Structure formats: structure tokens, C-alpha cells
Amino acid sequence: MSSIEARLSIIEDRMAIQDVLNGFCNAVDSLSDMDGLLKCFTPDAIFDLSGIHLPKFETHTAIRGFFTEVFKGMTHHAHLSANFTVDALGENSASARAAVLGTGVASDGNSVLVYVRYFLDFVRTSSGWKIKQLREAALMPLPASLTEIHAR
Amino acid sequence: MSSIEARLSIIEDRMAIQDVLNGFCNAVDSLSDMDGLLKCFTPDAIFDLSGIHLPKFETHTAIRGFFTEVFKGMTHHAHLSANFTVDALGENSASARAAVLGTGVASDGNSVLVYVRYFLDFVRTSSGWKIKQLREAALMPLPASLTEIHAR
Amino acid sequence: MSSIEARLSIIEDRMAIQDVLNGFCNAVDSLSDMDGLLKCFTPDAIFDLSGIHLPKFETHTAIRGFFTEVFKGMTHHAHLSANFTVDALGENSASARAAVLGTGVASDGNSVLVYVRYFLDFVRTSSGWKIKQLREAALMPLPASLTEIHAR
Numbered sequence: 001m002s003s004i005e006a007r008l009s010i011i012e013d014r015m016a017i018q019d020v021l022n023g024f025c026n027a028v029d030s031l032s033d034m035d036g037l038l039k040c041f042t043p044d045a046i047f048d049l050s051g052i053h054l055p056k057f058e059t060h061t062a063i064r065g066f067f068t069e070v071f072k073g074m075t076h077h078a079h080l081s082a083n084f085t086v087d088a089l090g091e092n093s094a095s096a097r098a099a100v101l102g103t104g105v106a107s108d109g110n111s112v113l114v115y116v117r118y119f120l121d122f123v124r125t126s127s128g129w130k131i132k133q134l135r136e137a138a139l140m141p142l143p144a145s146l147t148e149i150h151a152r
Numbered sequence: 153m154s155s156i157e158a159r160l161s162i163i164e165d166r167m168a169i170q171d172v173l174n175g176f177c178n179a180v181d182s183l184s185d186m187d188g189l190l191k192c193f194t195p196d197a198i199f200d201l202s203g204i205h206l207p208k209f210e211t212h213t214a215i216r217g218f219f220t221e222v223f224k225g226m227t228h229h230a231h232l233s234a235n236f237t238v239d240a241l242g243e244n245s246a247s248a249r250a251a252v253l254g255t256g257v258a259s260d261g262n263s264v265l266v267y268v269r270y271f272l273d274f275v276r277t278s279s280g281w282k283i284k285q286l287r288e289a290a291l292m293p294l295p296a297s298l299t300e301i302h303a304r
Numbered sequence: 305m306s307s308i309e310a311r312l313s314i315i316e317d318r319m320a321i322q323d324v325l326n327g328f329c330n331a332v333d334s335l336s337d338m339d340g341l342l343k344c345f346t347p348d349a350i351f352d353l354s355g356i357h358l359p360k361f362e363t364h365t366a367i368r369g370f371f372t373e374v375f376k377g378m379t380h381h382a383h384l385s386a387n388f389t390v391d392a393l394g395e396n397s398a399s400a401r402a403a404v405l406g407t408g409v410a411s412d413g414n415s416v417l418v419y420v421r422y423f424l425d426f427v428r429t430s431s432g433w434k435i436k437q438l439r440e441a442a443l444m445p446l447p448a449s450l451t452e453i454h455a456r
Binding site (some may be wrong): 153157160161163167174177228229230231253255290 | 308311312318343384385386388389390401403405419421442443444445
Binding site for chain 1 (some may be wrong): 308316327329385405408409420
């Protein structure tokens with residue numbers, strides 16, 4: 001049995017990485033909070049949407065570019081993350097996954113609803129846990145509107 | 153670094169307030185458990201649905217009035233709360249938010265599905281954490297059936 | 305107030321049983337990980353779908369038989385578990401519930417989406433917490449496709 005301190009730290013770390021994911025979903029759904037969104041990621045983070053037929057974005061600059069378009073193009077967003085599962089938890093790195101229902105409406109009236117898996121790699125930094133990589137994979141068939149909306 | 157006792161209490165409080173939200177959702181979906189529903193709220197609590205074009209209810213009496221109608225009028229309910237995020241946690245008060253998928257069927261066959269944000273304020277009472285205010289805001293466009301069902 | 309050790313164990317146990325449920329959902333959605341699925345259950349576990357008009361399966365053998373068909377017959381699955389609520393937590397047993405959105409596509413193109421309640425009984429074993437019984441109940445009306453898909 002680990003020490004009380006070590007056991008407590010594991011619980012705190014699990015909660016902290018889940019908080020980062022929730023913070024990301026909240027920022028995505030705000031359709032405006034770019035700072036809140038970017039602070040979930042390390043500067044060199046990879047946001048990989050190739051599993052759902054969209055690009056792979058590397059670094060804050062690229063991620064900001066994508067979400068600038070998303071925030072401009074969408075009028076509504078809702079992302080519900082469930083089944084948060086910690087696959088690995090080390091001193092300064094962690095991996096987790098979640099099942100996410102993401103839905104939205106674009107300013108041209110088009111709408112989208114996807115069920116996807118998020119695979120997340122986290123690293124501990126001097127300002128807390130951050131996403132080093134977020135990779136998405138489809139759980140259910142992807143609607144055509146997903147690429148229509150994001151390929152504008 | 154806080155003491156073990158303080159760190160443990162933070163975790164317990166976070167879990168306890170999330171339990172209150174889950175207890176509320178469970179009671180709403182039971183379509184019968186009014187006591188279980190009301191005990192999630194302080195007697196003077198505000199349940200504010202003005203963000204989704206429904207009334208704002210203040211006190212147990214008003215909340216009970218609303219859910220008496222809801223329990224009578226609905227045959228099915230499912231509310232799934234995700235992305236539970238603690239925005240502030242003090243000694244005796246806390247604020248949190250969640251993204252919620254709420255769906256139901258009314259006895260006249262009408263149905264509803266909404267994606268909403270819950271903004272929650274909690275206070276610690278002698279019988280545990282309670283909701284002092286629950287305010288809902290729309291994440292996705294609201295269907296006409298929402299007001300059809302609740303304006304009867 | 306309980307001892308630090310006892311309070312910490314309660315938190316760890318709550319997380320551990322939720323991990324088992326999440327592990328089950330992940331395995332169900334993998335459409336392939338039978339070992340990961342079965343290890344969530346005790347060998348004599350009951351997986352009771354009678355509340356949603358499907359059979360009740362007892363023991364690993366029966367559960368494996370059901371999911372062998374499911375994994376063969378489905379091309380896509382997504383199960384999102386929310387509102388995890390611990391109803392009872394003892395030294396070596398626990399009860400919990402969750403609200404689950406389950407959706408899938410069958411290889412013949414048929415599709416299904418249900419909102420169900422999971423009622424879970426867990427026991428602590430030498431290899432961790434396991435599901436002793438998982439009973440499902442409908443929250444929303446069940447689509448005809450549910451029995452079409454699973455009665456093949």
C-alpha cells in the first residue's frame with residue numbers, strides 16, 4: 001500500500017487531468033474563450049482530427065487557427081464528455097480517454113452531431129497538467145455535415 | 153502544499169457537490185421522487201429557467217409546484233450530466249457547471265431534447281451540500297416542444 | 305469523522321467502481337475486446353436486460369455468448385455513461401447507478417439509440433472490484449430496432 005501522500009496525489013492528478021478535458025469542452029462550447037482553450041494545451045501540442053477526416057493541428061498557432069474559424073462559423077456548440085478513463089498515470093505524464101458527444105449548428109444553418117473517442121496525452125508543467133496530444137476517432141458513422149462545416 | 157486533511161476535504165467536497173447534482177438528475181428522471189428532488193435544494197433556492205424561456209422558481213414551494221406539473225405531464229425523462237466543472241470551492245460555498253442532455257416524452261406524445269448548461273451555486277448546510285441556485289442556459293437551439301410541454 | 309485512511313479508501317473505492325463501469329463501456333464500444341469486457345464481471349455475474357425486453361444473462365459464458373453476437377453484428381457502438389451515483393458502499397460490496405446513452409449501427413444498416421438506467425452491484429475480489437450484477441431499465445421509450453438488432 002502506498003503512502004497517504006502518494007495515494008492522495010494520484011486522486012488529485014486524476015481529477016486535475018479530467019478538469020483539463022472539461023475545461024477544453026467548456027471553452028469549445030463557449031465559442032469565444034480562446035485563451036481558456038489554448039491554456040489546456042502545451043505550446044507544442046498536437047490536436048489530431050485525422051481520425052475523423054479533418055486535419056492534424058500542431059502547436060498553439062495551428063490550434064488557434066482552427067478554432068478561430070470554428071468560433072466564427074458556429075452559432076451553437078455542445079460537447080458532452082463521458083466515460084473518462086485513465087489509461088496511465090505517471091509522475092509527470094498521463095494518458096486517458098473519453099467518449100464524447102459533440103454537436104453544433106453552423107451560421108449557415110447546417111448542423112452536426114458526432115460520437116467520438118478522445119485519446120489524450122497529458123504532461124505536468126509548471127502551470128499544471130496540459131494536453132500534449134488530443135487525438136479523435138469516430139465511434140459512430142460521421143455525418144457529411146462534419147466536413148462540410150469544417151472544410152469551409 | 154496544504155495539509156493532508158485539507159486536501160482530502162477538497163476532494164470530498166467536490167464529490168459531494170457532484171453527488172447533489174446527480175441526485176437531482178436522478179430525481180428528475182424518476183418522475184416521482186419529489187422528496188429526493190427537494191432535498192437537493194436549500195429551502196430558499198432559486199431554480200432559474202429564464203435562460204431557456206421558462207420561469208424562474210424561488211423556494212421549495214415554487215420548485216415543488218413546477219415539478220408536480222412535470223411529474224404529472226411526462227411519461228419519460230432522461231437527463232445526462234457531463235463535464236462537471238468546479239469553478240469555485242470555499243469552506244461553505246461552491247460554484248460549478250455542467251453540460252446536460254435532457255430529453256423526455258410528454259403524456260400527449262410530444263417529445264423534447266435539449267442541450268443546456270447548468271450553472272450551480274452550492275452551500276454547505278448542517279445536512280450536507282445543497283443547491284442554492286441552479287440556472288440553465290441553452291447550448292443548442294431550443295425546440296418549440298420545450299415551451300409547448302412546460303407551458304401547459 | 306473517520307480516519308484519513310478510511311476517508312481515502314472510500315474515495316479510491318468510488319473511483320475504482322466507476323472505472324469498472326467505464327471499462328465495461330469502453331469494451332462494449334471496442335466491438336472486439338471480449339477479455340476486457342469479461343474482466344469487469346465476476347464469473348457468476350448477472351447481466352440482466354429484461355428491463356429493456358432482452359434476455360437475462362448469467363455467468364461469463366452467457367455474457368460472452370451475447371457479446372459474441374453483438375460484436376459480430378454491430379459495425380459501430382457508442383455508450384456514454386453519466387450521473388454515476390454510489391447508492392451504497394461497504395467494505396467489500398457496493399451499489400451504484402448511472403444514466404447511459406447507448407447507440408449503435410448494425411451490419412445490415414439498422415441503427416439504435418437508447419437512454420437507459422444501469423443499476424450495478426459490485427463486489428471486491430482479489431483482483432479488484434467487479435460487477436456482480438448489471439441490470440438495465442429504460443429511461444426513454446425503446447425503439448423497435450433494439451429487439452430487431454438483438455433478436456437476430
